[in-house]
Amino acid sequence: xxxxxxxxxxxxxxxxxxxxxxxxxxxxxxxxxxxxxxxxxxxxxxxxxxxxxxxxxxxxxxxxxxxxxxxxxxxxxxxxxxxxxxxxxxxxxxxxxxxxxxxxxxxxxxxxxxxxxxxxxxxxxxxxxxxxxxxxxxxxxxxxxxxxxxxxxxxxxxxxxxxxxxxxxxxxxxxxxxxxxxxxxxxxxxxxxxxxxxxxxxxxxxxxxx
Amino acid sequence: xxxxxxxxxxxxxxxxxxxxxxxxxxxxxxxxxxxxxxxxxxxxxxxxxxxxxxxxxxxxxxxxxxxxxxxxxxxxxxxxxxxxxxxxxxxxxxxxxxxxxxxxxxxxxxxxxxxxxxxxxxxxxxxxxxxxxxxxxxxxxxxxxxxxxxxxxxxxxxxxxxxxxxxxxxxxxxxxxxxxxxxxxxxxxxxxxxxxxxxxxxxxxxxxxx
DNA sequence: TTTTTTCTCCGTCTCGAGACGGAGGAACTT
DNA sequence: AAGTTCCTCCGTCTCGAGACGGAGAAAAAA
Numbered sequence: 001x002x003x004x005x006x007x008x009x010x011x012x013x014x015x016x017x018x019x020x021x022x023x024x025x026x027x028x029x030x031x032x033x034x035x036x037x038x039x040x041x042x043x044x045x046x047x048x049x050x051x052x053x054x055x056x057x058x059x060x061x062x063x064x065x066x067x068x069x070x071x072x073x074x075x076x077x078x079x080x081x082x083x084x085x086x087x088x089x090x091x092x093x094x095x096x097x098x099x100x101x102x103x104x105x106x107x108x109x110x111x112x113x114x115x116x117x118x119x120x121x122x123x124x125x126x127x128x129x130x131x132x133x134x135x136x137x138x139x140x141x142x143x144x145x146x147x148x149x150x151x152x153x154x155x156x157x158x159x160x161x162x163x164x165x166x167x168x169x170x171x172x173x174x175x176x177x178x179x180x181x182x183x184x185x186x187x188x189x190x191x192x193x194x195x196x197x198x199x200x201x202x203x204x205x206x207x208x209x210x
Numbered sequence: 211x212x213x214x215x216x217x218x219x220x221x222x223x224x225x226x227x228x229x230x231x232x233x234x235x236x237x238x239x240x241x242x243x244x245x246x247x248x249x250x251x252x253x254x255x256x257x258x259x260x261x262x263x264x265x266x267x268x269x270x271x272x273x274x275x276x277x278x279x280x281x282x283x284x285x286x287x288x289x290x291x292x293x294x295x296x297x298x299x300x301x302x303x304x305x306x307x308x309x310x311x312x313x314x315x316x317x318x319x320x321x322x323x324x325x326x327x328x329x330x331x332x333x334x335x336x337x338x339x340x341x342x343x344x345x346x347x348x349x350x351x352x353x354x355x356x357x358x359x360x361x362x363x364x365x366x367x368x369x370x371x372x373x374x375x376x377x378x379x380x381x382x383x384x385x386x387x388x389x390x391x392x393x394x395x396x397x398x399x400x401x402x403x404x405x406x407x408x409x410x411x412x413x414x415x416x417x418x419x420x
Numbered sequence: 421t422t423t424t425t426t427c428t429c430c431g432t433c434t435c436g437a438g439a440c441g442g443a444g445g446a447a448c449t450t
Numbered sequence: 451a452a453g454t455t456c457c458t459c460c461g462t463c464t465c466g467a468g469a470c471g472g473a474g475a476a477a478a479a480a
Contacts, residue, residue: 010293010314012321014227056293058315083220083266083293105222107266123282149456162407163439177459184438194466195437196406197372204415359426375467387429394468404436405467 002119005046006032007039007062008054008081013104017052017081027115027210036060036068043069043076045087050118053098055082055089063089077144080185081106090129100124108114146187154205160193160202214254216242217249217272218264218291223314223380227262227291228413230318237325246278253279253286256387260325263298263308265292267389273299276306280311286330291316358399365392369405370412 004027008014014032021027030046033039037060043051055062066078079100080093090101100114100123112145114124148156149170158168167182169176183195192198202208214237218224224242233235238365240256243249247270253261261279265272276288287309291298300311312326324334339397358366361382368378376395379386393405402408 003477010223010226011317012226012230012314013220015227015318016220018225019225019229020222020278035417071460104222107221108225137269143455151457159406160410162402162404162410164404164406175459177461179459180438184440187438192372194372194374196369196374197408199409200370200372200407200413203410361427384427385429387431388427389425390468392431394470409473 001051002026003028003030003046003048005030005039005042005048005051007034007042007051007057007065008032009034009057010054011095012108013054018113019198020111021115025189027112029129033040036062036065039065040068040072040100043073047076049075049077050080051076051078052080052115055080055084055093063092063096066098070097072085078117079114080123084107090132090178091116098161101129102126103128148186151188152186153183155179156198156202156207159181159183162199162209211238211319213238213240213258214257214258214325214327215240215249215252216248217244217252217261217267217275218242219244219267220264222291223264225303228322229319234322237322247274249264249275250282251279253283257283257286259285259287260328261286261288262291262321262325265290265294265303270378272307273302273306276303276308280307288373289324289328289334291321299413300342311339312336313338362396362399364391365389366396366400366408366417368406369393369396370418372409 002170004030006014006017006021008017011034014034018029021029030048032040032128033042035057038062038073039051039053039062039190053062055173057065062080062082067077068079069078077099078097079102081102081104082089084090085103085136093101101119102110102114102124103126106114106126110124117124154172158171163171165176165179166181172179183198186198187194190198192201214231216224216227216231218227221244224244224303226376228239228242231239240258241252242253244265247317249263249272250270263276265270267275272290272292276290279286279288288307289310289312290303291314293314303323309328311316312320312324312334313336316324317335322332327334364382365378368381373381375386375389378389382389393408396408397404400408400411402411
């Protein structure tokens, strides 16, 4: 019997997944959780071999929970099942140690197959996600603003908020000349012509948080 | 018996919802669909009183499907059940004629209650969504850029792309002086200090499409 | 018809933006 | 000990941005 835990903040999704799994003779659903923190407790108590984990949850997200769980149970296979496949979600999850990555569009069979594969050490990666990973490894990883220094990044964030040099100077407690130096360096590193384009860049490439 | 149809591209979500509903004696699940187009066919065939509808789907989204269904079956109550409650999704759905709006975080009881309320003509609106609606009706509706003229909006879009005055002049086939006039008017109408802030505004307030 | 709005364009003027070159000090690497 | 990177700041110079005022033409509204 494969012990499986289901983590998702949507009750209907949990019930949906479980309603498959109970019909599978080799799979034993040992518990369900509706948040990252609940998931951690659940895993420590029931010690499942496989965890089906949603990423977006209210109280402690799936990425933190994944990290936490693997610290205590390194052999636990965590399968991410989520609605999204955007860069901001996928890669932190993989880095946190998620074993497989699936989308909620997956069918019952696919989920069951992923669980069986997981226990024998074989990961399943959603094709669309796999594509993103390839792109990331090719060129995406070297996003222009990755070779900005810490300070330049701060200045870029200010530019992205629409501040002028004087305001940035006050905000960061540095001279306006210094700000100009940073701005010039930023413009050449990002290969843009002026601060307006830098602001657009900042707002479109996740330099500005949230 | 209340005839209900379930529309969602995630099989696990459909099964999850249905697994509730079958335990309710007064509710009869007459069918399920995994896309907007399937949903339209399904409704025309089975004529349910209530449709549980996801918004984000591959083939024909929930908003279009809602519009289409209500054209043929004006008395059909469509309950949106989705993961998101952002402006871009909620308001088109309401405009399309959706009867209730719930989130997937809803519990089994809430869904069943929403269905019962729907058949007696009482809508259920998720509190978080209701808040957004209130905000929209208060100030959000009158977003500053709504009193920009057609031409000014075009110029603002160019600014939002990071163009300078010369480039905008070429792009729109007008003199650079004219561009300056438009820019000045835009800045005062949006109440921002310079084009950089205007660019940030454009990128954060949906002036730039997609 | 008169008025208002919108788009177009002009000149002038001020000021911030940005390029360019130089430089000192702190921290980390080799 | 020497080199590299980063942050800091200086002065100079050019140019585009934006404010301000004015104005003509066309179209829509009164």
